[in-house]
Amino acid sequence: MLFSYNWLKQYLKYKTKPQELADILNTYLFEVENIEEKNNDYIFNINILPNRADCLSHQGIAREINAILGFQNKIEKVAPIKELKNEFTLKTKSGEIEIEIEKGVKCVSFALISKIKIGESPKWLKYYLESLGQKSINSLVDLSNFVMLDSGQPLHIFDFDKLKKGESNKVKLFIREAKDKEKVKILGGKEYELNKDDLVIADLEGPIDIAGIKGGEKSSVSNGTNNILITSANFDAKRIYNTSKKLNLSSDASIIFSHNISAGFSLLGLEQLVNLILKEVGGELEQVFFEEKNKDLLKHREHIIVRLNKISSILGKEINEEIFNKAMYYLNIKTKKEKNDVFKANPPFYREDLNIEEDIIEEVGRLYGYNNIPLVAPKIFSKRAELNENLEWRSFISRFLLNQGFDEVYNYSLIEQSASYEIINPLSGKRRFLREDLIKGLIGNVIFNQSYFDEFRIFEFGHIFKGESVLIEEEKIGALIFSKKGKITDLLLEIRGVLDGLFEAMGFDNEDYMVSNKDDILAIKVNEQEIGFLGVVSNGNNGLKNGNVSFFEIDIAMLIKYIDYEREFEEPPKFPAIDRDISLFTYHGVRITNILSVIQEIGGNLVEDVDLFDVYQSPDSDKKSLAFHIIYRDKNKTLTDKEVNVLHSKIEKELKNRLKIEVR
The missing domain is CATH 3.50.40.10 (Phenylalanyl-trna Synthetase, Chain B, domain 3)
Known part of the structure; x- marks a missing residue:
């Protein structure tokens, strides 16, 4: 706010040069941005603090300067109006x-x-x-x-x-x-x-x-x-x-x-x-x-109890009754001694910012001069900082996705599309709704960049807003893969592979989580609790012109909640593994999870790992081709080819009988 030096001089009780006045304001009150000489005057640009509305005027600034210089701070008298x-x-x-x-x-x-x-x-x-x-x-x-x-x-x-x-x-x-x-x-x-x-x-x-x-x-x-x-x-x-x-x-x-x-x-x-x-x-x-x-409204405000020992303790300087009373007098704060070193302080009506004891203590320190308080090194008690679990896992997920070739993006939490919650007074007339997911924003990134790249991977950490009667804010992680090459099924397997890798890196076992059908997308569940979703958007939909998209979105808090910190050490295998591949033809209705369940059940402890590495389905056929890679290993001895062949044949037979699958 701008103030005139000549105007202020009318109310000052001590002659002060412009630069001296600026130094006083900078030391005891507010920051002076600059001083400009204009029309035989000096114009001060002063940053008034938000809680000091009483200083948004020439009289207000003059009152404070007078108090700092040792004169009582009072309202200028105005001729009263009669009748x-x-x-x-x-x-x-x-x-x-x-x-x-x-x-x-x-x-x-x-x-x-x-x-x-x-x-x-x-x-x-x-x-x-x-x-x-x-x-x-x-x-x-x-x-x-x-x-x-x-x-x-x-x-x-x-x-x-x-x-x-x-x-x-x-x-x-x-x-x-x-x-x-x-x-x-x-x-x-x-x-x-x-x-x-x-x-x-x-x-x-x-x-x-x-x-x-x-x-x-x-x-x-x-x-x-x-x-x-x-x-x-x-x-x-x-x-x-x-x-x-x-x-x-x-x-x-x-x-x-x-x-x-x-x-x-x-x-x-x-x-x-x-x-x-x-x-x-x-x-x-x-x-x-x-x-x-x-x-x-012109009367002094309600009293505040002030203790001299509290003032001395907070300021780090012994403040006696004389110093306290002088400061209160200059600021037009009425005081009354109650007992020992306890006082009642009544601020003037215009000091709306003085409400608690600490406010009065700040005023005493300000007028006494913080530069007059001796420097004392604070007592520091070293304490090991506690890790913020949320931030640690957030950083871990970020590093994992960056290593997988993803780039991090930041999108607006306010969107143009209609949503459940609308901002009453948005800064932008268009962006007036709170977003309900991250994926729409990520797809928006794809739409903007699809003409410049053949493929890319992006992810975002952000908050979404939902709830019917009560607004609920949740932190999510969203990831997306865009590609102009290959089939959409390949993209789905690709994003699923990223998701599997993330869960494995965070310590989840295969049986801890699953992906299951839910409407037009796939639900991601941990311990039977839904924590997110996974899906695809094909070329020609949602603004995509020449490529496909696969994506997932996960609730970070729920994901961290189900992490098992009790990791068990597993001894490295002593005996070699034997690999076998199995190729199948399945028909509509047969789920991959069912196939995996049969393989694990028949193979028992000898099946160490199963990976789906190929999927193909002809557009004009209900038949789908799947290929799995199975690793066999016995922890107590070396398996022979004959033993593995017998077990592998048994798995093929059970898949045919139970799921009506054709083994190629």
Whole structure:
């Protein structure tokens, strides 16, 4: 935020040069981005912390500088307005006014001034505004902007004669939630569509202001304005922030309200602006009306219990009562000693950021000066870092797939396609839905790159979102193989081989997991629990033009859950193995798992391993050709060819009898 050195000087109680002032701010308060010399002034660009809304003004920064320099930090006095009315239905010379407040407003005050004469702003006002990059509009609008930059309270001025009047010439204003699809045209002519999450100020015809963000064009003041209604309110910070982001509409007022400025500034800002208008523009003050609670908002806040020994312990420096009381006095924090070294501290109304004991301790340390606290090396107790199981296995899976020739990709978790959950205020108008799987994104990568490569492998770690009544977020691993060569069945075997290798590398035995039919895809199960799916997309489907895709997607948490960490050592075999191949013709309905079960059952402990290494099926035939590689081994002796031949023949016979398979 930009601040004028000449403007700040009016409130400083000690003469400080611009660079000295920047050094003080950098050391004790906020970071000064840069200082620019402009129009016999110095403009400071200061980064205000999000929790310090009280410093979003020249008075606010000046209060802090005075406290740092050893002067009491107090609100500048404003001439009070007489005849304040604690009611919202009033008869005035300009007509009767009735105001209804529904929700979203912490407090609000209004002032009605008649017979004004708007003209060009005085030189002093133009000088201050233009030095901060503000364009001078007219004396009335400029004074409103000046008060906001000076005190930190945004205000808005309506042309009273442009407000819709009802029966008996009564003006009726509402501060309410917008209706769904209600529209308002703001200053500058742009129209916005609102909903019930937004706050508006409306007359009998509809919205005339997006509350806390931007005034409406319909009721704006002009050089011909004679009667004005000033509003000074404090709106719900969260609602203003959300509306500003949703509409992509930001203003100085929306920034200040989004920082949760103290409601106590509402009446003070109104009093300051009314006094300035009467002095610089003229007119007659007809009425000021407000809520009774507005005056209570200027009182010091609820007390916080503070212990001197706690301050010393946290800061690492002995803080005595004198140091503590000085810091509290400079910051306008009232204190009362309870017993021994225990105090009650009441922050001023504008310090909304002071809520717990540690907040007060931070203020003591800040004013005392962190540079004055001696350096002490912290006591470090070495402790072995605990491994994050999830990250370890995630890294393991990533390395495995990279070694298998895969490349890792990152896709957006927000997608364009309709899904179960939609973002209310997405940053991109197109990407408004939360993805429900990774595969669609991976296929999107294929569609984008299929013209440049004949084949490639990719994988992604990411979160998906599902659930009917409650949103559930899960981490998945998705992998995909794309190829323009070969048959889709070959791709399916290829991705299955990758999956088998991954499970084996993670310590799963063959009997621990399985792949079974489920609708149009294959379900991946571990210990009978489904943890993912496997499938293919053929050329011509889902945007694929000249290639096929095979893929799998697995729930990482469930996969890790079923890992057996109790790995048993297996002695290397002492005796040689004998290999045999078996070629079969099967018909529709015979599953590979059934064939494997028969081989394992008949071969028993002598069958060490079985691998499917070839699959072929003619397009015009139900017959499918399968080829298996079987490894025979006895752990206690060397098998002879005769023994293996007998066992192999027995397996062939059982496959024929049980599954009606033809052995080639």
